[in-house]
Amino acid sequence: MNSTTTVAHEVTVPFRKELPPVPGFSGSPFSSLVVSAVDQCLGQLMPEQRVLMGGDGTGILLASVSGDTATAETVGSQMVERRQISPLLFHQSVPNPVLSLVAKKYGITGAISCLSVPDAVEREARLVAETMVGDGDVDRVLVLVVGADGATAYVLSGGVGEQSRKGLEEEC
Template sequence: MNGLATPGLRVLATAEWPADAAPPRLAGFVHSEFNPLVAAVAGRCLEAAPGPEPDTALVLVSDVGDIDSAAHVARAVDQGARVGPLFFFQSVPNAVLGHIAAKWGLTGPVSCLCDSAAGLDAARGLVADGDALRVLLIDVSGGTATAVLLSGGTA
C-alpha cells in the first residue's frame, strides 16, 4: 500500500506490524499468526483513529492469505489425519474480519482481495457509492501488516 495518495480518499490513521514481532494470540484462531496479525494491526489503526464510526467497511488484501493454516490442513489430509474444526472456520479470510467488526462495533461491508491496487479501488468505490463512511484497508504480505483507515475527501 505504498503511495497511498489517491484521489477521493483521505488517510485518517495508519498502523504497521513489523515482521520481527509476534502478534498477540487471538481467541478462536489457531496454528498460524496470519489472523492474529490482521487483528493486531487493525486494532492499532482503529486506536489511532479520530473517534469511532460504526459505518466502517473492512477490506483485507493478501496475496496468499493464511498459507500456514492451508499447508497444515493439506498435510493432515495427505496423512489421513483429523483436521480440527477451527481450521474450517479460519480458512475463510473473512472470519478474522468478522472478529474485528464485532470487537470494534463496525457495521460496514467486508471484502477480501489479493492485490493492493484492487484494495484501494474497492475502498474508493465503497466510499464513493455511500456503502461506508470509512474503510479500514489491511494489507498483509511477507509477515508484515499495514492498516490504513480511509474516508472520503482529499488529504
C-alpha cells in the same frame, strides 16, 4: 488515489512470532497479524473518533496475495497424512472469521470484503476501497493489506459521509 478520499491512521505491523494469540484461532500467525494491525490503527483514534468507526458507515477490506497460507498448508498436510483435522482450522481457512471478530470488537456493521490478487495488492486494495466509498456503500473503509512481511492497516474515507470523515481526519 482518488482526490475525494483521504487516508488516515496508517500503521504497519511486521510479522513476528510473538504476536498475541487470537482466541479461537490456532496454528497460524495470520489472524494475530490482522488483529494486531487493526488494534494499532484504531488505537490511535480518540474515543469520539472510535465512535464514528462503528455502525454501517464503516466497511472492512482485507487484501492479500494468498490469504492464510499457514492454515491452508496445515490442512493440506493433515489431509495427505489422513489425520483428523481440527474443526477450528475450517473456520479460519478463509479470512472472513477474523474480520467478523474485528467488526464485532469495534461495532462495525458495514460491508466486509476480502480480496486476493497476484500482485500490486496495495494498489488494488486502495482502488477497491475507493470504489466502496465512491459508490456510497460506506463512508469509510478499514483497509488491511497482509503480505509475507506483515500487515498494514489504515482508514480510507471520503465522498458521502463528509461529517464522519472530518471527525476521523482530526489529529489525535
